Amino acid sequence: MRIGVEQSLTNVVEALRAQGHEVVELKQESDANGCDCCVVTGMDTDVMGIQNVATQGPVIEASGLSADQICQEVESRLQ
Template identity: 35%
Template sequence: MTKKVAVEDNLSTIKQALERKGYTVVSPKSKESVMACIVMGMDNNLMDIQNTITKAPVIDAAGMTPEQVISRIESLQ
């Protein structure tokens, strides 16, 4: 599977960390198939994300460092 992750626009630090690790970062609104969707706050636009990304797990990045988010994504593989 491609290392592609959807990340909310306001999470630039996490986006940069993922890109440094070799991940492709796309918008949650894209119709692309991703391995996970990273959001800030589980109720933040969750329904739109669920409608767009049906099979990818949603990870709430609230209170997590970029390294913790990457670790969580890598544990899904």
């Protein structure tokens, strides 16, 4: 699976790669194109809780989750 991950989440990038996923660092919105799932920090969420998402796949907010928890969430969402 191709997973987009915000570039500040290096531990998540390493954990997902260890599980055999192709990981793309999200530096700009267009990087999410073609990703099966995206992991974001949640810092891009505005006051109303609305995000502009450039992918049709699930978006996982990483705040408060460990790298292992995020990997489990990715696996469950992609099944």
